[in-house]
Amino acid sequence: xxxxxxxxxxRHSAWSTYLAQVxxxxxxxxxxxxxxxxxxxxxxxxxxDIPLEMDDGSVRHFEGYRVQHNLSRGPGKGGVRFHPNVTxxxxxxxxxxxxxxxxxxxxxxxxxKGGIRVDPATLSQKxxxxxxxxxxxxIGLVIGPQQDIxxxxxxxxxxxxxxxxxxxxxNVGATATGVVTGKPVHLGGSLGRVKATxxxxxxxxxxxxxxxxxxxxxxRVAVQGFGNVGSVTAELFHAQGAKVVAVQxxxxxxxxxxxxxxxxxxxxxxxxxxIAEYPDADRIADEHFWTLEYEILVPAALEGQITAARAExxxxxxxLEGANGPTLPDADDVLQQRGIVVVPDVIANAGGVTVSYFxxxxxxxxxxxxxxxxxxxxxxxxxxxxxTVWQKAAALDTTLRTAAYAVACERILSARKDxxxxx
Numbered sequence: 171x172x173x174x175x176x177x178x179x180x181r182h183s184a185w186s187t188y189l190a191q192v193x194x195x196x197x198x199x200x201x202x203x204x205x206x207x208x209x210x211x212x213x214x215x216x217x218x219d220i221p222l223e224m225d226d227g228s229v230r231h232f233e234g235y236r237v238q239h240n241l242s243r244g245p246g247k248g249g250v251r252f253h254p255n256v257t258x259x260x261x262x263x264x265x266x267x268x269x270x271x272x273x274x275x276x277x278x279x280x281x282x283k284g285g286i287r288v289d290p291a292t293l294s295q296k297x298x299x300x301x302x303x304x305x306x307x308x309i310g311l312v313i314g315p316q317q318d319i320x321x322x323x324x325x326x327x328x329x330x331x332x333x334x335x336x337x338x339x340x341n342v343g344a345t346a347t348g349v350v351t352g353k354p355v356h357l358g359g360s361l362g363r364v365k366a367t368x369x370x371x372x373x374x375x376x377x378x379x380x381x382x383x384x385x386x387x388x389x390r391v392a393v394q395g396f397g398n399v400g401s402v403t404a405e406l407f408h409a410q411g412a413k414v415v416a417v418q419x420x421x422x423x424x425x426x427x428x429x430x431x432x433x434x435x436x437x438x439x440x441x442x443x444x445i446a447e448y449p450d451a452d453r454i455a456d457e458h459f460w461t462l463e464y465e466i467l468v469p470a471a472l473e474g475q476i477t478a479a480r481a482e483x484x485x486x487x488x489x490l491e492g493a494n495g496p497t498l499p500d501a502d503d504v505l506q507q508r509g510i511v512v513v514p515d516v517i518a519n520a521g522g523v524t525v526s527y528f529x530x531x532x533x534x535x536x537x538x539x540x541x542x543x544x545x546x547x548x549x550x551x552x553x554x555x556x557x558t559v560w561q562k563a564a565a566l567d568t569t570l571r572t573a574a575y576a577v578a579c580e581r582i583l584s585a586r587k588d589x590x591x592x593x
Contacts, residue, residue: 184263184473190499195575198566202583209269209579212262213280214238218308220286222301225294232301236284236309238318239265242585245316246282247272247523249323249352250305250330256285263473264323267494268523271516273578275555277527282318284309290325302330306337313338315348315534321526322352324397324472328364332357348533351526360529362544363522367492368402369545370521371468373552375403375490376410378513379466381560382488387411390429390464392486394418395471396445399492399519401436403468408432416454416462418471421446423459460484469496470519476501484510491515506569514571516578517555524551 189210196203220232235258238246248268251261261283269281286305290298312318322331331350335357338349347358355361362369379386391407393400396419404414413429421444424430430451438448446453460480467484469475470492476484481497481504489505489512491497497505497512505512525548532538539547563573 183259184495185259185266187473187495187498188263188266191571191575192579194499194572195579198568198572198576199579199583202580202587205583205586206579208240208242208583208586209266212237212239212265213241214312215258215262216309216312217258218305220301220304220308222297222304225297232286232288234284234286234305234308235261236312236318236320237261237265237282238312239281239283240269240582240586241280242582242589243273243280244278245280245314246318247277247279247321247526248281248283249321250326250334251283251285251323252288252290252325252330253285254287254289256287260473261285264494267516269582270575270578271520271523273581274516274559274574275520275524275551276581277523279319279523279527282320283323284320285323288325298330299333302333303337306334307341310338310341313349315346315530319348319526319530320350321522328352328354328359331359348530351529352522353529358529358533360525360532360544361539361541362548363525363529364398365402366525366544366548367399367519367522368470369406369548370524370552371399371403371470371490371492371518372406372410373521373549374513374518374556375407375466375468375488377553377556378488378490378511378560382511384465384487386466389413389466390415391466391468392416392418392459392462392464393468393470393492394459394475394496395469395493396435396439397470399522400468400470401432401439403470403490403492404430404432405436407466412466415464416459417445418456418459419445420471422448423454423456424448424451425454425458425462426451466490468492471496474498476505478504481505481508481510484508486510489513490518492519494519502569502571512569512571513556514574516574517552517559517570520555521548521552524548 265283353359473495481501
């Protein structure tokens with residue numbers, strides 16, 4: 171597939187978006203560019219069949235994946251997604267973005283990702299457990315604390331990580347808490363993990379806003395996606411004094427010019443499963459979300475949301491990518507031309523994998539840190555990462571995304587070059 175063919179009909183290809191992003195950074199890599207093909211090819215892609223006995227006694231088959239994109243800098247790291255639209259191509263792209271993300275943050279991991287094409291809401295708790303355990307057994311030959319460490323993603327949670335850890339441990343005959351991250355705290359999980367991704371978006375957002383001269387306490391914020399990442403990001407901006415004027419999820423788009431009451435909206439969403447019918451805001455057309463006036467936009471839903479057409483309409487100054495791959499390459503061009511700064515996903519939403527790294531380290535040592543220590547360490551790494559990328563962007567006279575890829579690809583390809591080829 172051509173690196174620039176990132177749209178097929180009306181469907182945006184996540185893998186081709188990634189390839190297009192890589193192509194843009196190659197002229198900046200010098201001799202390391204000779205190794206660039208390693209970025210275009212996943213190291214390993216596993217497709218597994220998952221037969222599941224349903225509660226009614228029937229048997230259904232589901233397709234699962236685990237992709238390890240690059241392991242030059244360490245074991246694979248990346249979430250497991252349970253969603254009806256999961257495809258191998260999507261998982262490949264997500265694993266590649268994890269490679270870039272871990273390198274950009276200078277974490278000692280490579281990139282990996284997994285998923286099952288399933289709607290978890292249609293399964294009972296017991297069916298979900300059996301599905302998870304069979305999937306874990308099927309991919310068990312490629313995961314492990316020093317090989318590839320899964321974590322939660324869309325449609326998965328701490329309970330699913332606990333089942334994965336238990337299944338892998340039973341199969342090897344010893345408890346191995348470090349085989350997954352994002353576990354319940356009492357099973358070796360880390361304090362601060364649940365809110366880590368949203369916190370990272372907020373921390374990098376505040377740093378970028380300060381560099382642009384935006385006063386966060388006086389700013390207006392719009393958040394697309396009100397799951398774990400979007401809701402936490404909104405909560406932290408709200409607590410800082412910003413007005414979160416618009417929130418969109420799968421059910422509705424809400425607007426309040428004076429700022430939504432985020433704690434009340436979160437409570438409503440938790441009680442009702444969506445933000446639809448929330449009484450203290452105006453419900454507007456979904457597409458109108460992109461034409462509202464606000465200083466900061468946080469796309470925290472799925473990939474491919476900011477198209478070139480939407481980029482032309484945006485009236486914001488700063489975009490913080492809470493989701494993976496929410497901006498298409500041609501939209502990046504429009505945003506750059508219009509002077510809208512984008513803190514890319516590989517920096518902005520890396521808080522989750524950073525605290526997953528902390529969890530992994532704590533599991534190996536069986537020594538656990540306080541939440542205050544976790545947040546302090548997280549904030550330091552996130553601020554350091556955006557500072558490095560900001561300086562790189564200034565030196566190269568390019569966007570933050572291209573600068574982040576330059577930093578990451580230099581680290582990945584240097585490791586690949588120095589390790590050489592075996593045999």
